[in-house]
Amino acid sequence: MKNEPLEALAAKIHAAGRVALLCHVSPDCDTLGSSLALAEAIRMAGKQAVVFSADKLTDKQMILCGAQEVVQYNPHDPGYDLGVLVDCSHPGRVGDSAQVLDKCEEVTYLDHHVPEESGEVMSGWRDVKASSAGEMMCALIHHMGVGFTSSIAANLYMAISTDTGHFSYSNTTAQTHRAAAELLEAGADSARLTEWLYRRTTVGYTRLLAQVLSTLELLHHNKVALLSCAYSWLEACGAQEGETEGMIDYARDIQGVEIAAILKEGPDGVVRVSLRSKRRVDVQKIAASYGGGGHVRAAGCTLKMPLDQAKEEMKHALCQALEM
Numbered sequence: 001m002k003n004e005p006l007e008a009l010a011a012k013i014h015a016a017g018r019v020a021l022l023c024h025v026s027p028d029c030d031t032l033g034s035s036l037a038l039a040e041a042i043r044m045a046g047k048q049a050v051v052f053s054a055d056k057l058t059d060k061q062m063i064l065c066g067a068q069e070v071v072q073y074n075p076h077d078p079g080y081d082l083g084v085l086v087d088c089s090h091p092g093r094v095g096d097s098a099q100v101l102d103k104c105e106e107v108t109y110l111d112h113h114v115p116e117e118s119g120e121v122m123s124g125w126r127d128v129k130a131s132s133a134g135e136m137m138c139a140l141i142h143h144m145g146v147g148f149t150s151s152i153a154a155n156l157y158m159a160i161s162t163d164t165g166h167f168s169y170s171n172t173t174a175q176t177h178r179a180a181a182e183l184l185e186a187g188a189d190s191a192r193l194t195e196w197l198y199r200r201t202t203v204g205y206t207r208l209l210a211q212v213l214s215t216l217e218l219l220h221h222n223k224v225a226l227l228s229c230a231y232s233w234l235e236a237c238g239a240q241e242g243e244t245e246g247m248i249d250y251a252r253d254i255q256g257v258e259i260a261a262i263l264k265e266g267p268d269g270v271v272r273v274s275l276r277s278k279r280r281v282d283v284q285k286i287a288a289s290y291g292g293g294g295h296v297r298a299a300g301c302t303l304k305m306p307l308d309q310a311k312e313e314m315k316h317a318l319c320q321a322l323e324m
């Protein structure tokens, strides 16, 4: 079956000599792994590609092949023929990297999120049924006629694994497994990568986890679970900012919980909220009502208020969403 948006994206990449790939803020292995894989595929086709991330990578993310080549926006940077937003589709999602877009002749995206309420600002390839940008990237790189190297395979495997909770969330489909099987055949070392991503923690992470779990609050007949993390705890525990990723699962996984939230205080006084739901509630809608977004079962937003106030705000919003 013809996939016109995919073909249009491939054609744009084919026509470009220099391509900028932009990751979303608070990058995860989906946006980073997919961008690094595409960068490698573009270089194999004899062109130039640079991966931008406004935020630094965590130590864990340094396992991505080519992680050290990811750069932040530099005003001396020359221009690009094409800019591709990866795992997002709105310039507001790439933070300071948005300045790169001013230097691109054309801008497009590859994304699997629900579109922002403000509407599309450019054309690109969106597939909200895809588990991950990584899964879409498998198809794109295929279409480009570039073979999967072991590093492309490893990066895409980590991208897909991250967004599917290692093939456990409801976004995991037969197609997800087909893509993963292909990546394994191309040399992705599943045991090594999953050990590194999920079975290898630090003392700092474990201390922080203990702190965060001690904040657990259950509301609305235990259907809403809330966790929080004060910024000062990171230093006190010896943990890194990105290490809170995944902690929300401890709240989500509790039997009977329908909506889980974790509120993370940032260095600048704003609070990052992650939301998850199991069956009924559309957390993308809740996040969008605060200017955020994401997916039906996983979304996020930012609240510009003190942590305690943000908690009260979220408790109210989440309980209300359950009553609807």
Ligand code: 5GP
Residues within 6 Å of the ligand: 024, 026, 093, 113, 116, 273, 274, 275, 291, 292, 293, 294, 295, 298, 299, 300, 301, 302
């Ligand atoms: P997480 O809670 O893991 O940070 O994010 C869950 C999902 O929601 C991810 O797919 C992420 O890209 C998306 N997301 C998180 N925060 C925001 C936000 O502020 N705006 C939008 N549009 N999407 C977000």
Ligand code: MN
Residues within 6 Å of the ligand: 030, 031, 087, 112, 131, 132, 133, 163
């Ligand atoms: Mn993603």
